[in-house]
Amino acid sequence: MAGMSRYIAERVIQTFITLIIILTLIFIMFESLPAKPQDLLAQNPLIKPEDREFLTAYFGFDRPIQERYLLYMQHMLTFDFGTSFSQAEPVWNLLEERIPRTLLLFGLATIISYLIGIYVGAYIAWKRGGVGDGTAVVTSLVFYNMPSFWIGLIFLLVFASQLDLFPLTGWYDPSVDLWKPLNILWHMTLPLVVLILLNLAGTILLMRTAMLDIIGENYMVTAKAIGLPERTVLYKHGARNAMLPVVTSFIISIVFSVSGAVVLENVFTFPGVGALYIRSLSQLDFPVAEATLFIITLLVLVGNFFADLIYGYLDPRVRI
């Protein structure tokens, strides 16, 4: 469909422009930090002098800022992140296996929480005023305002420590005799569930509001008048429309849930990008921090891009 492909093209360009702006912002932020990366580089005895020189040239520490900016852009856009200052290892090596893990955790959590959230939100709005609605709203409100790490800690306390159902840390334990995907899933359960709960709360509240907005729409009355069964009216005609604002506000939720993922990776010592980010910050390891921040931003933008696509699919009005 011509309309759709133009729509996609527009989104791609827009996403790219935003990416460039954000990259520039990240650059400015790192440049304006009081601690200069080159000093940190100089301080690490593990980095051999020749490596040091190489890295200085690589990052353009000896060049004027505008050239450094171009270098930086080039590196970032080609996923060429240089070498970690603290570990004397290419940043990409560190990221390589972490990115899929974070993607898995975050992607699963996002998809599951949206599926459930949309379903439940639509349903409780439909049955508004009832006990189920009240309970769901209050629960969502509570979870929505809970600090992510705290739920994480409680889950660890209850399910990992007390009940001993799930492991306390990690991503995969070769010493446990379990088929690998299951092993990973077993390790991921707690962070995943917490992340889902967090996202779910927001999605349910949002979906409920959106649904309440459209419940009184004329087409809902039409759907009912035609004699459609309740489920069809609720999900096909109602939820489909109510999803639109939910998808629109995906950008805010995705930022929220990426933050949640970063924090939770730390709580659950899940070896993902977020944990790496926090570690690199506490070690002031700039190449790693820069690269992880970039990856996280990219994750947000790509997520948002997909949300835009879904929106285009859901709402014929935008694909002109």
Next chain:
Amino acid sequence: MAQDTGGSTPKPKAKSLSKIEDIFSDHPTLKKYLRGPLRTWKLYRSSMTGLVGLGIVLGFFVLAIFAPIISPYDPEFRAPAEDVFYANNVELVITESYNWSAPVGLTADTREEALIGLMLYSKDDGKALIYPVGTGVQEIEVQDPTTYSLPVGFDYIEYVHFPRVLGETSYFLVRDGQTVYEYSDNLIDLNVEWDLGFEPMYTSNLWNGYTLALRFSRLALVMTDEHNVWLYDKVPRDNLGFFTETRTFTDTLTITDETIIGNPLVVDGDFEDGSVIIIPTSSDLRAYRIDVEKSLLTGIVQNVSIGAQMWRKNYTLDGNEFTPVNAKQMIAFPYAQGASDAFGKTIIVLATTDDDLIAYQREDGEIKWSGPLIMPGITDFEIGDLYSSPAGIIVTGKAETRGFVAGVDPETGSVRYNRTMFSLTEGHINSPPQYVSGLGTFIYSSDRGIIYLSDGLLGINATFAAPGGGALTPVSFLGNIYIQSSVTGNYFAVVTSENTLFVSTLSGVNKAPLPPGKYPSGNRYILGTDYEGHDILAWLIYGTRSELMVGITAAFVAVVIGTVVGLVAGFYPGIIDSLLMRATDVMLSLPGLVILLLFAAVFGPSLVNIMIIIAILSWAGIARVIRSVTLSLKERAFVDAAIIAGASESRLIFRHIAPNVLPYTFLYMTFTISGAIVTEAILAFLGFGDVNNVTWGMMLQYLQISGQSLIAWWWLLPPGICITLLSMSFYLIGRAFDEVVNPRLRKR
């Protein structure tokens, strides 16, 4: 068609309010001004959740304001030792009776200072006992010893241990006459022996030169007789593959013109500069550099030797000569080795025969201060030993049970008696007070066989009498015991009773965090305590202050920025508008918290920084809303009327649009506060919070650090509940207010 009004419940009439209205009905002007708020309140109070939220927030405000009155303790309060500390004794009978040395703690190299064994050495027959130490759930377990035989008559010198480095890391140094032997940690393998050519009389401190920046450990020890100096310097192999074996370097020096009169002192320097040996001689104090020769290419240490003399100072001060009491008491200050540059210089303190404390500056040996110590209420105080500690210099009396803690003024280098006097109930301190870092306490023993645990100012927290009584070898602090994979600070000391057959292993268990309840001191901790004995409830109450401050200030700044941007964008369509909106788009797609972490990590975690950053990262959403509100207001008739009436633009914005935008501003303020509270908590939890303020997030971070998060539910739950409650209440206020501001929502 059909608007739905489902679920709206008729609310009870608020009687008090109608009364208020009655009162004001007599005052037309007052009534006029109150009409808006009253109307708002009328609409607002129909929301149950809104009222609950408002109530909770007000409650927290009351807590914040009246914290000192409400709180059972103030935030600095710590539960006294009788509540927190609990002695866990393990008593073992040694079958043979020998003249045992002070016990030595053997620590594992995998984790920092993890105690894995205990060693006793008897010079009389060269017997060494090593007791493996295991860890139970709440207490330590000392197992049966293995006996090793060393040649009879050896002097035990040091147990050398490299923390943080993998591999063979522990050595025992023993001496027999002119020979020094180095054993590896199984006490069987003899590694090296050195014939010094003289019989050492004085031994320096074992200097552990771990430097954080370099991640290298280096150890140095100096032994002297009256004229000869022998340096023993050890550089361990590293775990990074630069060099694969531990290297030991030795060097000697002879001082012919003077007699050495006391223990030398090895003071820190950093790796590049080399360390310094300070040697007291009969007429002066001398400093020699320890030269470290490194490979230019790899940075690997090639050789270590005693270098040039850096300075020597006569024992004179303002023309008055003095002699050091005993150079054994010479100490370097500050205590922490890695932090040599805390004052930009190291201070060396020694005591004189006149019971004065003299401070030298390390670089040039300049005497910075001297003078008689004035101690109120104490006329004759004979300085016994000096010990360095983070709290200051611990000065013990020679023949008395008293002592005090002196401090060094970093500006002038002067040594001052500025701390409390302490006194033991019995005896004289016979072991160096050893600092127990996790607890912030000291452990030491007296020559009457009592072991003391004291706080940083040597206020006595707890005492232990050795079983069977009698004299003891000096107590030793051995290291931390790890329980359940986290440092739980079980501190350990061993005492041997001289002529009885007991080894009493005394382990003090810090019982904190204490669960809620009433404790021996009579204190009741309603929500228990944290690891350091702080009352959780007190911290919760005081925490309210910072939470509200952070939340409200950050939200205020964000809302101001957001409102101004929104107003401007809404009012100037075209390029300004689209630029500003593009900017908000970008801001909205920035992962805020993630960037916040970056700033907090780099600009240093202070509450002010955190507030500013939260504000900067949260204005964008508000700007969008305010813009659309402004746009719709602009369409409204009264604005047109104002334009026709010739109002200027700024007047238009500030007189006509801004007041109508204010409700939205307030609305988003509540939401932003709600978010800011949680954000601050997350920052604090991840270690980027402000340590100078009690916040709930901070409490949870301490919990996480202490490793108690899987145990201390009374510490885990309350802060989280408070964060959730406060954040949710602001959110609920926002939701209820939203219904007032947006009538469309009211029907739900």
Next chain:
Amino acid sequence: MALIEVQDLKVHFKIQNGWVKAVDGVSFMIDAGETMGLVGESGCGKTTAAYAITQLLPPNGFVKSGFIFFKEPPRTRLLRLEYDQMFKGNPKGREREIATMRARLTKLLEEKRDIKDKTGQVKSKGTPEQIERLDASSAEVTELTERLRALTYFYDLLAKSKLKDGRLDDFNEEIRKIRWKEISMIFQGAMNAFNPVFRVGDQIIEAIQLHEDVDDDKATERAKALFNFVGIPEDRITNYPHEFSGGMKQRAMIALALALSPKFIIADEPTTALDVITQDRILFEIRKLQEQLKMAMMIITHDVSVVAEVSDKIAVMYAGRIMEIGKTVQVFKNTAHPYTSGLLGSFPSIEGERRRLISIPGFPPDLVNPPPGCPFHPRCGYAKPDCSKVVPKGIELEPGHISYCHYAKELQPNLRRLGG
């Protein structure tokens, strides 16, 4: 034969400070193939009445009383009226009657089964007495069933779906089968009556396939035919609602309403968004179709000219009540209610002759606290003291022409009427 009969319908909305008495005792009857116009000022409860019939009331709408009989056989109706008369103020008696009839019915059925068992299900094998007995009891069963239905208001739509508190069960299975198949509706807000995210054609097809077992191609064909019928090019069935103009949406709505050739259509302002020519054409077409299919219709409108053109019957509503009801000619020519007269004065004459519009002074009453007595009395130029005290009873001026004014008879000759 009455296709639909509304009797004493009361629908109230619950709001924060009370009840909106949107429909407060409305009765009327529409025969198959007949068109009734429902006119009245905005907010008088027309749409609410329509929603009560289609059972689309919002959640705060409560049916306080009344019946909506749909497709009730004439005899049942007569029986029902008789019983109502008989048991007026005696619900216990009605219950007892129902109980005895049920018992009798059960007994008869048992007896029938008995006989059938004996005869081995084959009637002809039975003895003559048995056959006679069977025939007799069959007849009685039929009779009893009919009576029971009359007694229990079997044909009342509300009886099927009304919950205890007066709310309607939104998705009652029986009602769902009647919806659109039997009763469809052209909505007042036709602009938004189509779901914006689905194609208009698909929505029509959805309705067709929901009630009839037709394959996609057939259904598409029918949708196209409907589009043709309402004058939209048939290839536009693949368009989305936002690609339609307002008038097209309105026409598509009409197409949707006609999709299943229902027995009864409620048209709530069906032609307001259309230009006069289209309006005329569509009204004409609807009329034609209606005659072909013997469809009954209720047209709700402000536009008296539309009513005059298409309706056989007219009901004038005010403040939730019917003021005057009768054949179009009767109401227009022999107006017997001051309100009708005022209302007619508010519209230009259909005879083309320009006249000064006389509007009714004042505003329609607040339906939360409607005026006592005749609701029109605050605005009525003929009001007398008892108008504000006694609720007027219907006065039948001619067969089928009823006015709810105390002084209908006296005033009738004086009232301004159409063309008069």
